[in-house]
Amino acid sequence: MPTFYPSCVVNLRLRFDETLHVQPEPTPVSTDDTVAGTAEASPPQPQPLLTRPGDENVSYVLNRVPMKASVELPGYRQAGQFTLDLAFRDLPIDPRTVRAAAVDIHLGAVAADNFREGMTGQPVNGWRPSVLRTINDDGSPNMDTLLMTGTVDEWGVDHDDSRSVVTLKGRDMRGILLDTPLTNDPRIAQQIIEELDLSQPIDTLIGSLLAYNPLFGDFIVTTVPDEWPDGVVPAVGDPELVPRHRRGARGGRSSGRGTPPSSSSNLNFWDLIVRFCYLVGAIPYFIGTELRIRPARSIYDQARAGGPLNPTPFASGDPRTIDVPSGAPIEPSLRYRRMVYGRDIQQLSFERKMNGAQRPYTVRAVSVDNDARVRGSGRTLEGRWPPQEAESARRQTVSAGENAAAENIINVPVPGITSADRLAEIARAVYEEIGRGEMGGSCTSKNLTSFGGDNADPDLLRMKPGDAVDFQVDVRNLGARSPLVSSLTDHMRTGFDDQVRAIAERIGDENLARVIVATTRGLVSELQTFFRVANVKFAWSESGVATTFDFQNYVLATYDTTTAEEAATPEPTGSERRTSSPRRRGRVTELDTINIVGRP
Incomplete structure (x- = not known):
């Protein structure tokens, strides 16, 4: 190697x-009497x-x-x-x-x-x-x-x-956009936002916004149309979705105009860019001075990565099929980074946030079918979990003096989904994930590459927030330096049922014994080994480089419409949340809003 x-x-x-x-510097004075007597005594002029x-x-x-x-x-x-x-x-x-x-x-x-x-x-x-x-x-x-x-x-x-x-x-480069407000005059800020044509594609819209400030003349806004559904770059103001009051006096205006937020005087350029991208399910990020706009699925849906439109994090963008150090084939091939404790990891920690008491009682996934022939609310699709017929599981609180129960709901916007069954599956995934609590941790590695590669392809040095990572354990390479070795080795000597009986005889609790053995062998099917990278820190010195990143779990990607049975490879999952203040709407308490389109 x-x-x-x-x-x-x-x-x-x-x-x-x-x-x-x-x-x-002053000119040196001559010691010759003749020259010294004729020299001009003028001070040197600054240059x-x-x-x-x-x-x-x-x-x-x-x-x-x-x-x-x-x-x-x-x-x-x-x-x-x-x-x-x-x-x-x-x-x-x-x-x-x-x-x-x-x-x-x-x-x-x-x-x-x-x-x-x-x-x-x-x-x-x-x-x-x-x-x-x-x-x-x-x-x-x-x-x-x-x-x-x-x-x-x-x-x-x-x-x-x-x-x-x-x-x-x-x-x-985001620092410049964060430090630059639209303007110090609220009236001018409102005028700028009103002049933005939201019917333009998202990259053109952001380019028009940056043109208002000459400091951003070197920025280039790019996107790849083929990455978007049907090859069409979306617009924030789809003509079919522009409200009636934004279409002018006669209702003939087809392009929506920007609506200034209440605090437009304090709004900076980056905040507005992120808001616009969020509305179309995109993520803005810089590569040098190039501002790239990509749909969230291109970053989070990495289980099927490969090819020029959705490359893997490895060299040439292709899946990793060979474990270079050993020469053994990798089956199935890797399309995302895999970190193996015992080979690639110097330090690894996990943290489970025990927030089960805040679990939502009903999750509602909502989408809009723009191709439906009906109008108004008929275009709205939703899926719930627990389902509508499980009324006893959904009713949780009763207001004083009332017989009917109020329902606690968490809303999940899922644009692009036109199947009620798919929305129900998404709602169930969110419900179960939040019920288990959020899982996260941190990892440190001094290697240049993840599992299967060598230093000729230092993929860890290209790690970015939003990347998917999978964690595994290799007991063979741990030797005697890890306290996990002896216990893992003992567990693997016998079958699952035999090991459960052996542990249950010692502790007297079969359920606890099953949890111990299943956890040790990684056999709990509902627990994911995939995590989303939240942030990355590179520390360079003369002794080498260390990569440290935090990770967390997540749910489903927005544009992933494949069921678990259809998936050829495991799906990385994780959660992105946006919490709003509790508010009352009739008899339904809107507690929270979860975004699963990759909003940072």
Whole structure:
């Protein structure tokens, strides 16, 4: 198996303060009496610090290897953060001369031969083979290794007796959008939102929104039409769904206009982008300065990933079929990352939130069938769990002085589903998942790749929030260093029923014995081993790189209309929640709203 070394490289773009000047050094005084007597005693005049002001005032500092680097990728609503420690000799600049700074952070792996050549040879075109090649021949950044593009918020310099360190802290491109309100004038903010044409495709709509601010001129909004249902990029204001009061006096206006929120004066650009994307079941995220809009199914529905439209997280986007270290085939092939305790994991923790008391008593999955010939409420479809006929299971509270019972309901919007049976299955899945409580945890690995791969394909360094991950245990590679080994080995020596009887004889509780054995062997069919990555943190230093990520469970993907019997591979599941304040509507208490379209 070839050897690869992790590598982190930082490229900086600097804009300096154009108002600064250079004080020239005085001309040395001649010791010759004749020359000294004729010399003019005029003071030297200050000169501009910059000789190329304006648009040309951009300087590039490339291929800097940090002493330490920490990069955190949170959910899609928040901005990613980074902290870089650079040797002062690599960036000997007074931070007071810098007006603005941006960074490109690249993370990947370098082959051992290239590393050796770069450490002993001469740079080729300013680039050493011992570090990542971050720029392509055409001058564009290498998107395969680009981890984050961001702006510097803090620039510090620390000098002590042993070293001098430059510390840069900042956020990714979402930080600019989060810090920029639509306008400080509420009336202008309302006018901007009113002028937005919601009948445009979502990518065109967001591009029109960004055009209102010249700071966002370098942003490019992209989407792939083939990723969307029927190859059509959706619009926030579908003409069929525009309310009557938004169609003008004669009802002839087919395009909806934006309705400003009550707090439009405090609304920033990123909040509005996320709201628009949520309405069409999409997720916005940055790759460099490119703002990509993708449907939630393309990120969360990874059990059938493969191909250019829904690639796997591995090299070339294809499934992983061979366990490279052992050469054994992987059956079925992996289309998502698998982390194996005993091979890939340094630390693993799980946490179960015991919130069963807050379990909803009725879950209602709701969708709209736009192709139905009926109008109005006839287009609305719903599925409930417990079902309508299970009235005793659904009635939970009775108001004082009334005979009828009130019903506690949690609503689940599921756009794109036109089958009542499918909605009932989704409602049941949500009901059972919440009843078990939310499961989550954290994982740390110093490997560059997940199960089945080698360092030539460092897929862990490409992990992003929203990715699916599966956890397994390999007892053979644990040896004597884990307390799990002896107990797991003992359990596997006998059959399930024999082991249950042996444990039940010791503890006197057959149910507890069955739970212990089934849990140990992973035989509880309703418990998922799939989790959704909530956030990722990369910690780089001279000793290597560590990847730490938090994960949680989830329910079903929006556009997944395949039943469990039809699925060829296990379905990753997880939950995304948006909680609203309890409110009364007649005799139904609206407790909560769960979103399962991937809203961060």
